[in-house]
Amino acid sequence: MSEQVLFKNRRVDCRPASLADYRAGGGYEALTKAVRTMTPDEVIKVVMDSGLRGRGGAGFPTGRKWSFVRKDAPHPRYIQCNTDEMEPGTFKDRILVNTDPHLVIEGIVLCGYAVQADHGVFFIRPSYDADARLLERELEVAREAGLLGKNILGSDFSFDIDVHRSAGRYICGESSAQANAIMGKRPNPDKNSHMTDSGLWGLPTVVNNVETLASVPSILRNGVEWFQTLAASPTGDGTKLYSVSGEVAEPGCFELPGGTRLGDIIFGAAGGMLPGAEFKTCLPGGTSTSFVAREHLETPMDFDSMKKAGLSLGTGSVIVFDKNTCLVQATINILAYFARESCGWCTPCREGIPYMKHILERIEAGEAGERDVELLQRVADGMEHAYCGFAPGAAMPVHGLLKHFRDEVREHLDGRGCPFVGEGVAKPGLWTSLDRDETVPDEADSEGRDG
Ligand SMILES: Cc1cc2nc3c(=O)[nH]c(=O)nc-3n(C[C@H](O)[C@H](O)[C@H](O)COP(=O)(O)O)c2cc1C
Ligand code: SF4
Structure with missing residues (x-):
């Protein structure tokens, strides 16, 4: 097995590592080193030199993002730990939080120290409520151990972290929509300002993914050269x-x-x-x-x-x-999810995603011809004009379908319909409908939270 850094404390019985377990493997050594012997700029430089890139999807260089927070920027400054993870098929952040909560907590505090932030927020989806409760418990454990709160480890640095439960919408994973949700507003993305200048309550805010932040403690503990030996490819990082x-x-x-x-x-x-x-x-x-x-x-x-x-x-x-899964049907399933999750703010996304789904449903039923396939391509291309990254992302399976599986699409056209019917389409338990709502805990509903 290759070196386990993030899953170092993963247990066969799936129980989360305690503070003592985490410390036994070198946990919180990086934080101790940082607050006692390093300046915030030195922490940023190490993370920048390591080449660590954000794991939330865009791959933005982490150290660079942190360096955008101006030294003279006002306080309080915030860290959003993006634990939304509503991308279907994605379950890494949940496992990470559940395996080693203190690894993520230490990563957030280190980020907080690097940009001299005052407060961190775990933004977590409602179906991860057990993980939210685990985090609340372990945050208290960290506070009692002097690893969080006033004068961390006897230093001048004070920082605390809260858990914010989302009401459960995919768009709340986008950083600025997430800030709106935390502030109790409608979770529309906001492209008018940079989060590191003006995020939560108009103040500097760094948003990072759980896995990104969890990668930081070992970089500071073991050094940049060690981190650069971990990847399998020249452009991989850690x-x-x-x-x-x-x-x-x-x-x-x-x-x-x-x-x-x-x-x-x-x-x-x-x-x-x-x-x-x-x-x-x-x-x-x-x-x-x-x-x-x-x-x-x-x-x-x-x-x-x-x-x-x-x-x-x-x-x-x-x-x-x-091989027996109909990719037209699979794409319809995916688009049904995205159509439901669109925030509705801009026309290409609000209208375009249901329209792509409609064209594919006609293709699946054998009611479409070659011109509909061309139309589908044009609508998918048009997603680039949407306001945020949601719609271009939603169009990606359509692009892949038309680029690599156009012959399979054509087999459906002109009255033929789905060639896979009866051949294992949507096998139960394996590829079931994505178009169903999250189980939202009652208390989130009754408080009418917006995200
Ligand atoms: C529609 C949409 C949904 C997103 N959902 C998530 C998410 O669930 N988790 C996440 O970390 N990033 C998500 N992102 C990316 C965030 O906006 C942001 O780039 C990321 O959290 C930054 O962290 P990183 O630099 O560590 O990757 C999403 C982006 C978009 C456009
Ligand atoms: S692309 Fe437009 S409608 Fe879709 S989620 Fe983003 S802002 Fe909302």
Whole structure:
């Protein structure tokens, strides 16, 4: 097994690591070192030099983002730890929080120290309520141990963290929409300001993904050179959590060297296809990424290699499809989810996603012709004009379908309909409908929270 950094404390019985477990493996050494011997700028420089890139989907360099917070910026400053994770197929952040809560907490406090922030917020989706309660408990444990709150570890640095439960909408994962949700507003994205200048309550706010923040303590403890030896590809950075679902023998979340080949993730870590199933394609980074062609199994799963191959790494969450799955039907399923989750703010997304779904439903039923396929392509291209990254992401499976599986789409046209009917479409338990709502806890409903 490759070096386990983020899952170092993962246990067979799935119980979360306690503070004592975490400390036994070097936990909170990085924070001690930072607040006692390093300036905030030195912490930022180490993270920048490591080449760590954000794991929330866009791959933005983490140290660079932190450096955007101006030294003379007003206080209080905030850190949002993005624990929304509503991208279908993605379950790495939940496992990370549940495996080693203090690893994530230490990462947030280090980020807070680096930008001299005052307050952190875990923004967590409602179906992760058990994890929210775990975090609340462990935050209290950290406070009692002097690792959080006033004068952390006897230093001048004071910082605390709260847990904010989302009301459960995909768009709340987008950083500025998330800030609106935390402030009790309608969670529309806001592209008018940079979060590091003007985020929560108009004050500097750094937003990072759970996995990104959890990667920081070991970088500060072990150094940049050590971090750079971890990846499998020249453009990989550190280790990466890949969650794998769909028709594989051993679905799960695996920590592997960043830039591990897509084929090695599916046929190695995840045990290959289920008995009787044959690989057709996958979505390599959640449902906001494109279906891949077979040759992409050779591609290293890091941001740059995927981009070079015309793909995107997204969340690195691989959803695998069998040869008998109708990809038109699968794309309809995905678009039904995105149509429901659109915030409705801009026209290309609000109208375009249901329209793509409608065209695909006509294709699936055999009611469409070649001109409808061209129209579908044009509407998918138009998603680039939407206000935020949600709509271009939603269009990615459509782009992949039309680029790599156009022949399969054509088999449906001109009265023929779905060639896969009766051949294992939407196998129960494996590829079920995404178009169902989150289970929102009663208290979130009754308080009428907006996100
Ligand atoms: C529609 C949409 C949903 C998103 N959902 C998430 C999410 O659930 N978790 C996450 O970390 N980032 C999500 N992002 C990306 C965030 O906006 C932001 O870039 C990220 O949290 C920054 O963290 P990072 O630099 O550590 O990747 C989403 C972006 C968009 C456009
Ligand atoms: S693309 Fe437009 S409608 Fe869709 S989620 Fe973003 S702002 Fe809202």
